[in-house]
Amino acid sequence: MGQSKQRFIDGVHIKSSIVAGAIIFQLILAVLNLNMIISPVQAGTEDGSFCCTCPDYANFDAWLAKKAQICDNAGNIITPASKPSNGNGGKDAPAEKAIEYAEPQLIFSAGSKTDGTVIIDVRTPEEYAKGHLQGARNLNWMDTQSKGNLNPALMELALRKIGVNNSDHLLIYGGSDDMSSYIFWALSYLGHKNLTKIDGGIDQAINAGQPMVKSVPNLKESNYTSHVVPSLLVTENQLGKWLNRTDIQILDARDFSEYGLAKLTNAALPLDAPKLYQDNFKINDAKTLGDILGRRLDKTKTQLVYGTPGAYSLFYALELMGYNVTLLEGSWWKDTKWAISIVR
Known part of the structure; x- marks a missing residue:
């Protein structure tokens, strides 16, 4: 009786060990299968290489950063051969060009050369006399208005007095106010074609190192004629x-x-x-x-x-x-x- 009981207990132990071993084996298989499922998501492809169109949701920020570095807009990995050529021996392409103004000819950097232009200082005669850009002619904005608005006849007369011709490329500047923009609009209304405004006016010209002078250029009166643009x-x-x-x-x-x-x-x-x-x-x-x-x-x-x-x-x-x-x-x-x- 005692021997039979012992054999029964030993059999239970053996069966329990077999069952436990089977369970452990199944768990190992499950883990391996889970890794096989997860790995493509993390790596992006079955061979572990990066995939531009397979987000790694477990580490999304890192995946997104890497995508920005090595993928093009079509979702393809950029190879050295596919990188855009910049004529610089295969090195990285330069940064994208900065956005430009639609009409860049209308704006002038204060430190640039003024060759080929007729410079117009629109400030008051008192301000002009204290110092102005070399060669600048004074077109006092107040001499072009009546009752606070543009008077085309007065504007035309003022332009003639300072020797402006219809074909001149005018470079306009003023002080820290709206008056250089006023003269820009007024000249546009009178039909003048070549207009540019110094960005920031006289103050920016001084900051850029442009010399200020007090000498007044010798001027010959012109026969300037306006061609009003009603629109x-x-x-x-x-x-x-x-x-x-x-x-x-x-x-x-x-x-x-x-x-x-x-x-x-x-x-x-x-x-x-x-x-x-x-x-x-x-x-x-x-x-x-x-x-x-x-x-x-x-x-x-x-x-x-x-x-x-x-x-x-x-x-x-x-x-x-x-x-x-x-x-x-x-x-x-x-x-x-x-x-x-x-x-x-």
Whole structure:
């Protein structure tokens, strides 16, 4: 009896060992199978090489960073032979070219050479006399206006006095205000073709090391003749026609607080000009301007800007970025039926 019991116990132990061994074996197989399943996800391919189109969700950030380094936009691994050639012995291609202004000929870096241009200083005679760029001619912006707005006849007379010709390439600068942009718009309205503005005005020219002089150039009066471009100015008798068009956007260049008190129709969008410029009155780079303007503006439409003097600088920025733009000068629009005002 005792021997039978012992044989029974020994048999149970043997069977238990066999079962335990079988369970362990099955667990090992399961782990191996799991690794086979997981490995392709981590490595991306069965052979362990990186896969540009197989996200590693277990370590997604690292996978994404590596993808950016070695994969092209089509999801292929970039090999040395497939890298774009830059004529530099197979080395890495240079960084992407910076975004440029749509009309780069309209802007001039203060430290560049001024050869081949007629330099126009639009500040007051008193400011001009204290120091100006070599060869600059003084076109006092106040001599071109009557009742606060452009007078084309006075503008033409002022240009003749300082010897400007229709064919001249004019390089315009002013102080830390909107007046160089005003002269830029006024000359555009008069039909002058070759116009460039010094970015940042006289202060940036000084910072760039441009010498200041007090000598006045000898000038011979010209026979300058304007060729007005009517589409660049919205007049009182044309405003209604402009507002009836479906291909315009109306931009208010004034401070937002002024916009809140009165605006030209409910369709007017606030876009105060200082947002487009830096504190030193240099205009923002093309990417920044593109981001600001592109959020709300339709480049297929004409931009009607108002709210002078800021509207002059907004006009220039839009021209620089390739927009079609016209300008409403002055504040007479507030007395029209299209003005929306909260002040009664």
